[in-house]
Amino acid sequence: MRSEPRVELMHGVPSILPLRLEAVSFAVRGKPLLTDIGLEVTSGQRIMVLGPNGAGKSLTLRLCHGLLQPTKGRVTWLGAGANTPRRRHAMVFQRPVMLRRSALANITHALALQGIGRAQRKEQALAALRHFGLEALADRPARVLSGGEQQRLAMARAWALRPEVLFLDEPCAALDPGATHAIEEMIQAFHRAGVTIVMTTHNMGQARRLADEVIFLHHGRLLEQTPAAEFFEQPRSEAADAFMKGELLW
Amino acid sequence: MGQENAFLAAWRLIVELDPALVEIVILSLRVSLTAVLLASLLGLPIGAALAIYRFRGRGAAIVIFNAMMGLPPVVAGLVVYLLLSRSGPFGGLGLLFTPTAMIIAQTVLILPIVVSLTRQVIEDLWQEYEEQLRSLGSSTARAIPTLLRDARFSLITSVLAGFGRASAEVGAVLIVGGNIAGYTRTMTTAIALETARGDLALALGLGILLILLTLLLNTLAYGTGRFAQRTTG
Numbered sequence: 001m002r003s004e005p006r007v008e009l010m011h012g013v014p015s016i017l018p019l020r021l022e023a024v025s026f027a028v029r030g031k032p033l034l035t036d037i038g039l040e041v042t043s044g045q046r047i048m049v050l051g052p053n054g055a056g057k058s059l060t061l062r063l064c065h066g067l068l069q070p071t072k073g074r075v076t077w078l079g080a081g082a083n084t085p086r087r088r089h090a091m092v093f094q095r096p097v098m099l100r101r102s103a104l105a106n107i108t109h110a111l112a113l114q115g116i117g118r119a120q121r122k123e124q125a126l127a128a129l130r131h132f133g134l135e136a137l138a139d140r141p142a143r144v145l146s147g148g149e150q151q152r153l154a155m156a157r158a159w160a161l162r163p164e165v166l167f168l169d170e171p172c173a174a175l176d177p178g179a180t181h182a183i184e185e186m187i188q189a190f191h192r193a194g195v196t197i198v199m200t201t202h203n204m205g206q207a208r209r210l211a212d213e214v215i216f217l218h219h220g221r222l223l224e225q226t227p228a229a230e231f232f233e234q235p236r237s238e239a240a241d242a243f244m245k246g247e248l249l250w
Numbered sequence: 251m252g253q254e255n256a257f258l259a260a261w262r263l264i265v266e267l268d269p270a271l272v273e274i275v276i277l278s279l280r281v282s283l284t285a286v287l288l289a290s291l292l293g294l295p296i297g298a299a300l301a302i303y304r305f306r307g308r309g310a311a312i313v314i315f316n317a318m319m320g321l322p323p324v325v326a327g328l329v330v331y332l333l334l335s336r337s338g339p340f341g342g343l344g345l346l347f348t349p350t351a352m353i354i355a356q357t358v359l360i361l362p363i364v365v366s367l368t369r370q371v372i373e374d375l376w377q378e379y380e381e382q383l384r385s386l387g388s389s390t391a392r393a394i395p396t397l398l399r400d401a402r403f404s405l406i407t408s409v410l411a412g413f414g415r416a417s418a419e420v421g422a423v424l425i426v427g428g429n430i431a432g433y434t435r436t437m438t439t440a441i442a443l444e445t446a447r448g449d450l451a452l453a454l455g456l457g458i459l460l461i462l463l464t465l466l467l468n469t470l471a472y473g474t475g476r477f478a479q480r481t482t483g
């Protein structure tokens with residue numbers, strides 16, 4: 001994997017970061033699922049969002065990415081670049097959804113949705129595949145690729161969009177160790193290119209390998225946002241401590 | 251004429267490409283295929299929109315389209331007849347008892363089928379795609395062509411169902427077309443007439459052709475679907 005200079009992704013455009021969540025709550029039919037979440041994401045960080053099943057990790061990522069609107073509170077991108085029309089954050093899901101067309105066409109479709117001209121799309125899509133050594137997949141129908149290949153394709157698709165922030169929701173949950181390693185390498189490539197990473201995982205080894213900072217959620221509440229070294233040494237909250245010792249507790 | 255002889259005579263008409271028979275077949279195909287084309291051009295986007303937009307009255311619209319799938323052809327014919335008749339709102343166009351009127355009637359007849367089946371297919375696909383497409387920046391309107399394209403092989407079935415209904419119905423084309431020999435006589439109206447008149451050979455010949463054409467079309471569609479499934483997943 002070539003190391004990519006920061007500028008290629010950033011294009012010298014002003015940043016959309018920091019991202020701030022202020023007293024964000026999310027409820028469905030009156031049932032509170034997230035309560036009073038406050039956090040701030042600053043540039044260049046790799047943030048792991050941890051917590052037990054049902055803690056609200058996926059909901060938090062969806063709120064940040066704009067797929068959900070908070071029922072209370074505000075999600076704001078504070079950077080000077082936040083007002084540009086193009087969405088400059090991307091998301092990779094646990095199970096990527098691929099369209100019934102070739103791998104390459106899946107990327108060019110995503111670029112078309114960003115309003116990128118026909119001439120430039122193919123070039124940019126191929127560059128993304130090549131960046132991760134996936135050019136052999138270009139003409140294969142995306143839906144018949146293996147789960148691991150599809151997830152790598154989803155990462156390449158996100159790369160092609162040149163995001164400033166990448167959200168990942170358990171990107172390796174369905175993958176074997178080899179494929180997990182490949183995805184981690186790709187995440188690091190984003191990081192080296194200056195992309196801010198916000199990710200959930202249940203793989204603590206992975207969290208330790210990747211995290212600069214940890215956000216711990218429990219029962220829809222944010223219990224702490226702590227530098228990774230400190231969190232893995234000794235979490236501040238009791239619940240996180242119990243969680244890390246494998247003693248949690250719903 | 252005995253029925254066995256009628257069968258032989260029917261084969262002869264088909265094998266010798268009897269001009270009267272050929273003319274009827276061509277008109278039938280022209281009318282039904284045009285109606286299918288029009289109903290698809292309207293029905294695919296309408297069905298897709300109905301699948302993914304949330305608006306007041308959506309439930310009612312879905313129920314109405316579903317119910318209209320069972321609309322009796324004679325009723326569709328009657329409605330179009332009233333619209334096109336001399337005293338009707340479009341009487342001035344002079345379309346009644348022309349192939350155009352038949353195309354309109356069949357389009358009305360099969361539009362609900364195309365809309366309803368498309369809605370079903372697209373709704374399922376939207377379930378799967380919505381979050382990903384929104385994440386990639388797709389608006390709801392922009393998702394429609396993407397969804398239609400990705401569902402294309404399933405949608406063949408809804409279009410085929412429309413064609414099946416159009417090519418099989420008698421009532422609508424009979425009322426608005428008038429079954430005029432050499433002008434608005436289709437396979438089904440001819441079968442009805444010739445059977446009544448006792449010309450079983452022609453009726454049977456047309457019946458056989460109708461079945462063969464339907465089989466052929468469905469074979470092609472099935473083959474395409476299978477091929478697509480294997481290659482695009």
Ligand SMILES: Nc1ncnc2c1ncn2[C@@H]1O[C@H](COP(=O)(O)OP(=O)(O)OP(=O)(O)O)[C@@H](O)[C@H]1O
Pocket residue numbers: 028033051052053054055056057058059060
């Ligand atoms: N649309 C919804 N309607 C009702 N409840 C929901 C909805 N989406 C999520 N929930 C609930 O909100 C809670 C948090 O869900 P979320 O998916 O964010 O958990 P998570 O932390 O990602 O868990 P996991 O580790 O299992 O992925 C869960 O209890 C879930 O059942």
Ligand SMILES: [Mg+2]
Pocket residue numbers: 057058059169
């Ligand atoms: Mg989750």
